[in-house]
Amino acid sequence: MAASIRHPTTAQVGRDAAPLLHSDISFVVRIAGTIAWLRQPACLAAITWLTGCSLLLPFAGGDSAAPDRGRADRDSSGPAGEAGTADSGSCTPCVVTLAGTAGGFADGPALAAAFREPHAVAVGAGAVIVADTGNHRIRAIAGGQVTTLAGTGVAGHLDGPAAAAQLSSPEGVAVRGTAVIVADTGNHRLRVVQDGAVSTFAGSGVEGQTNGSIYAAQFILPSAIAVDGWGTVYVADRGSGSVRSISAGQVGTVASGLGTPSGLAVDSAGALYVADSKAHVVWRVQGQTKTKVAGSARGFADGPAAEAAFDEPSGALVLAGGAVLVADRKNHRLRRLADELVATLAGDGTGGDEDGPLAAARFREPVALAIDIAGRRVIVADLGNHRIRAVRGLP
Helix, strand or coil: CECCCCCCCCEEEECCCCCCCCCCCCEEEEECCEEEEECCCCCCHHHHHHHCCCCCCCCCCCCCCCCCCCCCCCCCCCCCCCCCCCCCCCCCCEEEEEECCCCCCECEECCCCECCCEEEEEEECCEEEEEEHHHCEEEEEECCEEEEEECCCCCCCECEECCCCECCCCCEEEEECCEEEEEEHHHCEEEEEECCEEEEEECCCCECCCCEECCCCCECCEEEEEECCCCCEEEEEHHHCEEEEEECCEEEEEECCCCCEEEEEECCCCCEEEEECCCCEEEEEECCEEEEEECCCECCECEECCCCEECCEEEEEECCCCCEEEEEHHHCEEEEEECCEEEEEECCCCCCCECEECCCCECCCEEEEEEECCCCEEEEEEHHHCEEEEEECCC
């Protein structure tokens, strides 16, 4: 069954709308008690830092100016709150560490907490949500603390209370309303964490490409997730080389014949951007049309999009102005696609763990991106360093 991408109206306004930020595709503001969901806002305070518009409304978050005597650029702004201390102004824009130390497992203060190969991040409900793949858990960063939302740390499949539920190598997360949707990769299912419980969202658990009813449908290693303005869930079905959709109780296929779809993002017009880590390219999917928008061969090259080179692009994020950020995994860089040009945004290309100015910062296999509008940051899952990083102060 083929599925099409639905386009939301320009604005949907109502007091009962969920005040949630979906990381890639829409923006929510509250004005005089009314929640407004804007599909293509011309200028919104929460995205002033991305668009260059004048400041119209105060931000919900803010940066501490307290100095850090340890690592210079640890961050405390936005949903994660006081994860460390923010840079006092000598590093803008810059890369900072939000949470994590060495690989392992530990909840607690964000800079002392431990993750193991985090593969995905999302922002919503006042927290940064992390798919902690190697620990078979979903974690949250909020108020300077890391906590476990779901999972015991033992790989398996068990629904029920979140603290007792079992996941298997989850590689994707997204926020929809009050729910956290999880790509439970090892179980070939989509799961949902809501109200302290885990349940199956879609998938029979049998590997395959069957569409249809959500509980009979089949996936093969589902990974990245994106949610559009109507609440349709898109899944990078890595093992089948396709992008699937979940809407109104049905699973469909939006795009097929991809290499290894590893990152997904949705723009304000409803188009999907797919980071294909096997083909080393970025695709744009609109309706049933698939177009290569960047990448030529495996390697590294900035310049015209058709000639640019990536090495296992694994994450994608659409910014307010329409630019697409790509987590270029094996090049240890974040790349920016805009106006048919690709440029390096952050990372010097050497795998490492260095905070600081964008050109000097170092990542080790960045694989996923999310936008934190309140904190004016791009959140990065830095897989090889077992850390969650942030890019602050983008022009």
